[in-house]
Amino acid sequence: MLKLQIPKNRMNYLIERMQHDFELAVLEQGWEYYHKGRVSNIELLHGVEIHSLVGGSRSYEVVLDMDRFEKSECGCxxxxxxxxxxxxxxxxxxxxARPELLLQHLKQTIMVKNRQQQSRTGASKPEKKAERLEAPKPSxxxxxxxxxFDQQFYGYSLSQQHSIELFYSTSQESLLPLAASWDQTLRGLYDLHVLLFAMRKIEQFYSETKTSYMSYYIETGCKTTAKQCMEQLAKQLPGADMGQLAKRHAGALDETLTMLGDIALSGKESPLDWLMAYRSIWSLLADYPERIDKEKKRLRLLLSKTSLLPRRRDALLVALAHFDVMDGHDDKARAMLEELSKREARDSFLYLHRCYERQQWDRMLAWLRWMLPVMQRAQQEELRTFCTYWMEAVSRQPDDGEWVDVMIALLPRTYYFYTSYLLKAGRFKSWVDLQIANRVSPIDLYTLDLKTVEEHNPSLLLPLYHQAVERCIAEKNRNAYKMAIKLLKKLHAYYKKLDRENTWEEYIYRLATRYARLRALQEELRKGKWIP
Structure with a gap:
């Protein structure tokens, strides 16, 4: 990006003109042009004129006058x-500084100026008074x-890193008590809407601040709070009385399902798993086939459109496949999910959890096997969830051969799960072989794990320590040699415990002979009294 340094007082004057002479939409378009690198040949002429070329449908020459800005012009x-x-x-x-920070400042300044002008003219007051809503009512x-809810948090400012978490807690504390005296059934639906409102706002904050200088902090806060929302949803839904809602408040329930469907099936990028929320709520309506049939017809109609974006089409496929799972037709659902443009591991976690709750281990294994191809590119947290469910399922199987094959296929990402399982299963030789294959030093392993193997059979650890000694020597520096001596002391203790002193003497003699030219190593061996 080309840069031209002008005096700060000149820049401040230009910023003032940006606030007063430019429309907000024009500034946003200008920032896009800057961001895409369309400004070139920028230079200072005659001491007060900035000249540049800006590419668009064609190149336009811009002249900015830093003395009298009203004389500035463009060829467009x-x-x-x-x-x-x-x-x-x-x-x-x-x-x-960062231009996106300037854009945010200009947006706030112009919006405040516009509100002040409206306030002086009095044009907006009657409209606001008419639209101001009272506290929610059951009817x-x-x-x-x-x-x-939107009115209560209109203009909420994300002023610092923890603004998202503060918004979530504030919205829950201020909105939930408003329905404290309501009928229990309807209050459950109201509480759900308070949560859905928080989820909507979090998604809004996430999308609006992507170009902000605080985007990293906002994104982190959104993802953290989104996880809280999904956990809260998982707690609230089991207590929802869908039967009573369907009988006594059918209109409110239908409106809720429509609202949720519109958001979840849009295919928009979001820190929230809206499809999980959509499917979780519909799972509670299994006893209402008429509603389900109506929703399935709607989904098929939407899928029949040819102009669907891939993300929206995927969302519709996941939603439609869910109703097959509800009917127990898992194979049919998986066949439909094969049509996704991008299969995601998290789309199936809901079914793994349901199988775990109902102890349907064979059904869970079928889903786990189907998920296996996508796990190599899954996020680490998703892989951890996958492995945890598979460990639960394999404990109910006659042997663990398939589980071991899966762990090996997914190495090195499954290293910690696999090593933990091998120790728990008493497969100590396989555990040592895995450390050797991954060139893991005993120094980097948990002492308790080494002690467990040692108590079973110390001889299994000998090749692990031999490899670590050779790797330290290969580094050829004093600190590495000292580490090698430390490992040799432990290795000697194992040989002594195994009553194989002669083998140890022969090994240390050959080691010293092989590396006789490494003077620093020889010195360390003498300090350790391994050689004369």
Whole structure:
């Protein structure tokens, strides 16, 4: 990106003109042009004029006057301050700080200025007064509750790293008590809507701050709070009385399902697993086939459209396959999921958990086997979940051959799961072989694990220590030689415990002879009294 350093007072003057002379939409377009690197040949002429070329449908020459900004001009057809001028200004600002930070500042300043102008004219007051909602009531539809929630947190500011967590706790504390006196059944639905509101806002914060200077912190906070929301949803749903809701508040339930479906089936990128929420709620409605049939028809109709984006099509396929799982047709569901443009491990975790709850081990294994091909590219947390469920399933099988094959196939990512299992199963030789194959030093292993193998058979550890000694010597530096001596002391203790002193003497003699030219190693061996 080309940069031209101008005096700070000149830059401050230009920023002031950006606040007063540019429309917000134009500034955003200008930032996009800057971000895509469309500004070139930027230079200072006559001491006060900035000249640049900005690419668009064609290149336009921009001239910015730093003394009298009203004399600035651009070769495009736009009247007044244009996006090409804004792009040049953002390029100038890049030598001072991050232009996206300036864009955020300008947005806030312009929005505040607009609100102040509206307040002075009084144009917005009657409208706001008319739209202001009272606290939610049991007789109102859920859409009105959601509008009230939005009003209560209108303009919520993400001013620091923990703003998302603060928003979540505040929304729960302030909104949940409003339905404290309601009928228990309807209150459960209201509580669900408070949670869905928090989830909506978290997604909004996530998408709106991607270009912000705080994007990393906001994204981290969104993902952390999203996980809290999903955990809270898993706690709330088992207590929901769907039977009573369907009988007494059918309209509110249908509106809830429609709202959730619109969000979950959009295919938008989100830190929240909306499809998990969608499927979890529909799972509670298994006793209402008419509702399910209606939803399946809607999904098929949406899938029949040819202009679907891949992410939206995938969301619809996952949703439709879920109803096959509810009917016990897992093979049919998996066949449908094979059509996904991108299979994700997390899409099947709901079914693993249900199989675990119902102790359907064979059914769980069928899902685990089907998931195996996608686990190599799964996130580490997803892999951990996968391995945990497989360990539960294999403990109910006559042998663990398949489990071991899976762990080996997924190495090195399954190293910790596999080593833990080998120790628990008493397969100590396989455990040692795995450490040797992965060139793991005993120094990097847990002392308790080494002690467990030692108590069973110390001779199994000999090749592990021999390899570690050779690797230390191969580094050819004093610190590595000292580490080799430390390992040799432990190795000697094992030989002594096994009553194989003669083998040890022969080994240390050959080691010293083979590396006779390494003077520093010879010195360390003499210090350890291994050689004369």
């Amino acid at each position: 057809s736009h009247e007044g301050c244009c996006k090409h001028m804004a792009a040049t200004l953002f390029t100038l600002y890049a030598s001072f 109102q539809p859920p859409s009105v509750w959601q509008r009230f």
